[in-house]
Amino acid sequence: MAAPTNFVFPPTDGSIPPSNAADFHLKHNSKHLFAILYDVNDSSQTNITYEQLAHAVHRAAHILNPSGTIPQGTNIGFLVSTHTIEYIPFPISPRTHLPGIAHLLKSTQTSLVVAGGSQTIDATISQLSDNLAEINFSVQFVELPSLGRVLPELGNTEQESEHKPFPPLKAISGDGIINILHSSGSTGMPRSVKFHLEGVFKNIITQPLGWMYAQEGVKVGTMALPTFHAMGIFLQIFIPLYVGYTQVLFAPSHIPVVPTSNLTIEAAAATKCLHMVCVPAFLEMWSQEEAAVAYLRQMKSVVFGGGPLAEAIGNKLSGVHIHSCYGATEFGGINEVSDMDDLSDWSYVKFSSHVDTRFIPQHDEDNSFELVFVVSDDHKPFELNSEIDGKPAYRTKDLVVRHPFKPDLWKFVGRLDDQIILLNGEKTNPGPMEGEIVKCPIVHYAVMFGRERNQTGVLIELEEGANDLCQTKEGRLKAIQEIWPFVERANQTSPTHSRLEKQTIILVDPARPLPRTPKGTIPRSAALKLYASDIEEMYLDLEKDSSTTDGIQPPQSWDSTEDIEAWISRGVQNLLGREFNVTGDLFQQGMDSLTATMLLRMLKSTLHASSDSKVQFAATKINQQTIFGKPTVRQLAQLVFQLAKNGDTTVDPVVEALQSIRAMIEKYDAEWPRQEAREIQPVKKERVVVTGTTGGLGSHLLAQLLENDVVEKVWAMNRKSSKGNREREVASFEDKLLDLNLLKSEKLVFVDTDLEDPKLGLSDETYDEIRREATVIIHNAWQVNFNLSLQSFEPSIRGARNLLDLAFHSTAPSGLPRFAFASSISVAGFAGPGRQLSEVSVTPEMAATSIGYGQSKLVTEKLLESARNSGLQTCTVRLGQLTGDARSGAWTTTDWTVSWLPLDVAAHSVIDTCTTRDKELPPVIHTSHPRPVPWVDIMNAFSASLVPRTNSQLPVVRFGEWNKLVIEAAASFKGSEGDRYKRFPSTKIQSTVDGMVLADDELRSREEVGNVESGGTVRLNTAVAEEFSQVLKTTPELGKEHVQKWTDYWGSKGLFI
CATH class of the missing domain: 3.30.300.30 (ANL, C-terminal domain)
Known part of the structure; x- marks a missing residue:
């Protein structure tokens, strides 16, 4: 039968809702084919016209509601092997477990269920009554009408059939519910999702996905899709009613057809489908059959959805026009597909121009982003779970990465959860x-x-x-x-x-x-729950794993440091697979957190295996922090020797730290270049080198430098990255809501750098250009790892020295550039709570009580002091705690303590100081809030701002009391260790928190708590910094509006979800 021409498309403005679409087609497209039913038993094909579809819809309505007593808007559940359009349909997967079905019916108050179509469903109905009784909910079951009653003229388009219209339905508003679907329930009880009319049009019908099929007579194989899932509802019902393609389905039979890859491709070939939609599992099976692949290559498109397709499988389907379909029950189908797409991009998707897509950077090595959809005029997600820029949004928890060369293409790499x-x-x-x-x-x-x-x-x-x-x-x-x-x-x-x-x-x-x-995919959480005990046992076995010591003989004597050193060396050699220096930092010779864990296992396993009780006891005294704190083989050997001999170490850690600090200063504070007298010209425009521009402060420094009229050139120096520094900078600006147009500035030069290299990894041309032109160097880049010892920060210290050497070798007509270094409050150490620190030099003794991070910053401060004495204008910028900027509130969602100075103000302070030419550059400034506010005021503001999220005012308690409550709750927590840390993250740094409590208690005992920083950290005076920066001097006190911005930003990042 030839398809009629001049198909009339129904309007998509909502004036013809899906419940009236069949009537529209009855009037305008009655002889057009709605579907072709392929019979797998005899290979016959039956055509269904829109006229037959309309008649069937009205007959079904009469059968299910013969007297019209069921009010419009009633939810009708369907536990069937087909789908009928009437009232508010709620198709329920027969694969859902019985308690889940009962839960769905009660939670949506669906008391009428049409059921039947197979013996399996009949059995489900009889078993479901017990589950419904348990939750005290009653349901009326209606038998599924036979196909003969609904479509008596099936297959005979010439037969005249009586058409008895069902009374017209009332108009539906845009927010009226017209359909309900449900989640799979793979991680718990299934959850219902209600489809409102406006969303059905904007999220499904008017999205570009289905309109690739909007051509006369196009046949699309949708036979493999389950109608109780979103993909089936979208492509078998909503979209074809408005786009008009003819879909191919399996013909109904006494025993329902279970779609297989063989039956699906058989039906597609027999009906001459040009397009097909399927699940990835079918593509995997077809990829193994040459005949199937040859047929698929003839099709215009094969769209897959419901899960990822393995890269190896997609590559085996070379020459097939495969495309990924992305969507979800919660927000519709929202990517574009074209048969003109580059076949090699099959694993990427292009998001619809009809949606407001946002990307939250994850700051991981993959440079991945969480995908978020914000409500817009053209897209109204059915569910909302977040807020972005004050607008409702849906956070998908899907992680994507950008195509390396095509910025509008994205690949899915996993889930946030x-x-x-x-x-x-x-x-x-x-x-x-x-x-x-x-x-x-x-x-x-x-x-x-x-x-x-x-x-x-x-x-x-x-x-x-x-x-x-x-x-x-x-x-x-x-x-x-x-x-x-x-x-x-x-x-x-x-x-x-x-x-x-x-x-x-x-x-x-x-x-x-x-x-x-x-869909055939593995629900990760359910899989891990099923094997939780096996996983726990595996990790316990790792602790005692003797295979880490296979072939590695223990020391001949625990009384010999040489023997112990040789034993540890053999283990390290086995882990790193190459030669190394026993006195060199292992983390600079290839060791990382994983190999540190493996080395720890080797040490503990061998110590446990000893027959000497003292040696066995030594195993209980070492942990992963031991490896970080003693990062050379020789240091580890000496520690193990002390433990095995005495059961403890006798070295004062502060004395040991002081020795390390002084040795590191001595190593790098030498041979500063001599300066010859030369004529100096005044600086008219600043040319600034800034390192580490993709972090929080660095992004603001870069943005403000690019906005500053005094600055005519900026070199943005960042370590080399496979993702590209421009791309990383764009992601950072997007995250912090900074103006992306600034990154198009002609002032900006991105420079890949390796600070450990004497010439910074730069070409001779770039290195010489900076020597000739730079007037200011702002060194902000630094390794951030609070586990590492001072020794492990040596590459960062070496990088700072290399930058200082660059400054000394300047040939700029304005003289040597000014050099500012972003230091830290942590240089002042943690001894003696309640201190105040002026903008002056600090001593190594103070830093000896700090962590390796703070000690490394102190070493570099001392290098700047020495360089200043040799003729270079240097400025140490000690940073206090930093908050989100004053405009957006964007700050890290992982810091556990409140910060004080907005990032944009801190950046202003640094730039103001460096570019003020009528004053000598000060040796030290502090970027901390000049007007601290009482901690309790900020906590009360937090409590108030969280009321909409907690539905109650959280009480403000003393720090020690809060810590006690957390410890007690964590101790009684019944979940896994991982879940405990997730629920109570502060317990990961419990010793640090306990130290803060002790400091707080000491200050209270001295009645000084009202005039010091919370927790006893040092307070930074800012008198000098205020002289140079009016922005810092006049920055307003932190108040409710700041806290509200922080919590709004954290909410947009999912912290409270």
Whole structure:
């Protein structure tokens, strides 16, 4: 039958809602094909016209509501093998567990259920009554009408049938609910999502996805989609009613057809489909059949959705026009697809121009972003869970990365709730690594884990044909050996902290297969919950793992530092796989947090295995911080020797720290270049080098320098990155709501740098250009890791010295550039709470009580003092605690303590000081708030600002009382250690918090608490800084409006979700 021409498209402005669309087509497109039904039993095809569809809709309405007594707007559940458009349909997946179905019915007050279509559903109905009785909810079940009653003329388009219209429905408002769907319930009870009329049009019907099929007579194979899921509802019902394509479906039969890859491609070929929509599992199966791939190459498009497609599978389908369809029940289908797309970009999506898409940077090594949709005129998500820029938004928790060359294309790399955050704060996106592992022929699925642990692990489910390997220890070892090359490849393409070991591989027991969603994907949380005890046992075994000591003989004598040093050296050699210096910092020779964990395991395992009780006891005295604090083999050997001999160490840590500080100063404070007298010209315009511009303060420094009329050129120096520094800067500006147009300034020069290199990793041309032109150098870049010792910061100190040497070698006509260094309040140490610090030099003795980070800053301050004495104008800028900027409130969501000075004000202070030419550059300034406010005022403001989120005013209590409550709650917490840390994050730094409580108590006992910083940290005086910066001097006190901006920003980042 030839398809009629001149299809009339229904209006998409909401004037013809889906409930009236069949009547529109009855009037305008009655002979057009709505669907083709393919019978898998005899390969016959039956056409369904819009006329037949309209008649069937009205007959179904009469059958289900014969007297019209069911009021319009009643929810009608469907536990069926098809879908009927009437009232407010709520299709429920028959795969949902019975308590879940009962929960959905009661939570939506759906008391009428149309059910039937298969023996399985009939059995479900009979079992459901008990579950409904348990929750005290009653439901009326209505038998699904037979197809003969609804479509008596099925297959005979010439047969005249009586049409008895159902009474017209009342008009529906834009916020009226017209459909309900539900989540899978893979992580708990399924959740209902209500579709309002405005959203159905703006989120589904008018989005570009379906309109690629808007051509006369186009056949689209949608037969593989489940109608009770969003993808089925979108592409089988809502979109074709307005776009007009003819979809191909499986014909109804006594035994419902279960879509398979073979039946689907058979139906598509027989009906000559030009387009098809399917799930990734089908593409995976077709990729293994040459005939299937050859057929797919003839199609104009094959769209997949519902889950990711492994890269290896997509590449095997070379020449097939495959496209990813992205959408969700909560916000619709919102990407664009074109048959003109570059086939090599199949793994990327382009988001619809109809949606307001935002990207929240995750600041990880993948440079990933969380995807967020903000309500706009053209897009109204069905659910909202956040707020961006004062507008309601939906945070998807999906993580994406930008195409390296096509900025409007994005690839999905995982989920925010899948992202693994290790105990040390490092982040791992498991998706890419899992994708590499499943390339192994015997691997079916891989699920990584490691949240709140020191290292990652992976659950691996084998292909069915390889399951026999799981039955014996030898078989499991053989399987891991076969998988290992693929794991190594995953390790090579991932951050070092993400790497997997053989000992962290858990093979899934065939008797306990990983759970599946109806889409065929693995629900990560459910999988990890199923194997929680196995994972816990694996980590316990790692602690005692003797395999870390295989082939590594223990010391011949625990009384010899030489023997202990040789033993540790053998272990380090085994871990790093190369030669190293026993007196050199291991973290500068290739060690990272993961290899530090493995070294710790080796040390503890060997110490535990000793027959000497003192040596065994030594194992209880070392932890991962020991490796960070003693980062050379020689230092570790001396520590172990002391522990094994005395059961403790006798070295005063403050004395030891002071010695290290002085030695580091002496190493780098030497041979400053001599300055020859030359004529100096006044500075007319500033040319500024600034390092570390992608962080909080650095971004504001860069933005303000680019806005400043006094500045004519800015070199933005950042370490080399595979993602590109411009891209990283854009992400940072977006996150902090800074003006992106500034990054287009002709003033700006991005420079990739390696500060450890004597010439900073720059070309001769760039190095000489900066020597000739720079008038100011602002050194803001610094490694941030509060676990590391001073020695491990030596590369940062060396980088500062290299920058100072650059300044000394300047040939600029204006003379040597001014040099400002972003130091820290932590140089003052933690001894003697309640102190005040003027803008003067501090002593190494003060820094000896600080952490390695603060000590490294002190060493660099001393280098600046020495350089100043040799003729360079230097300024140490000691930063106090910094908040979000005064405009947006954007500050880090991971800092646990309140900060005081807005970032933009701090940046102003630095720039004002460096560019004030009528005064000599001061040796030290403090960027801290000049007018501190009582802690209790800020806490009361927080309490008030959180009322809309907590529905109550949180009480303000003393710091010690709060700490006690947290400790008690954490101790009684019944969940896993990882969940405990997530619920009570301050317990990860409990010793630090306890120290702050002691300081607070001491100050209260001295009745000084009202005049010092909270927790007893040093207060920074700002008299000199105020002389140079009017912005700092006049910055208003922190108040309710600041706190409100902070909490609003944190809310937009999901901190309270």
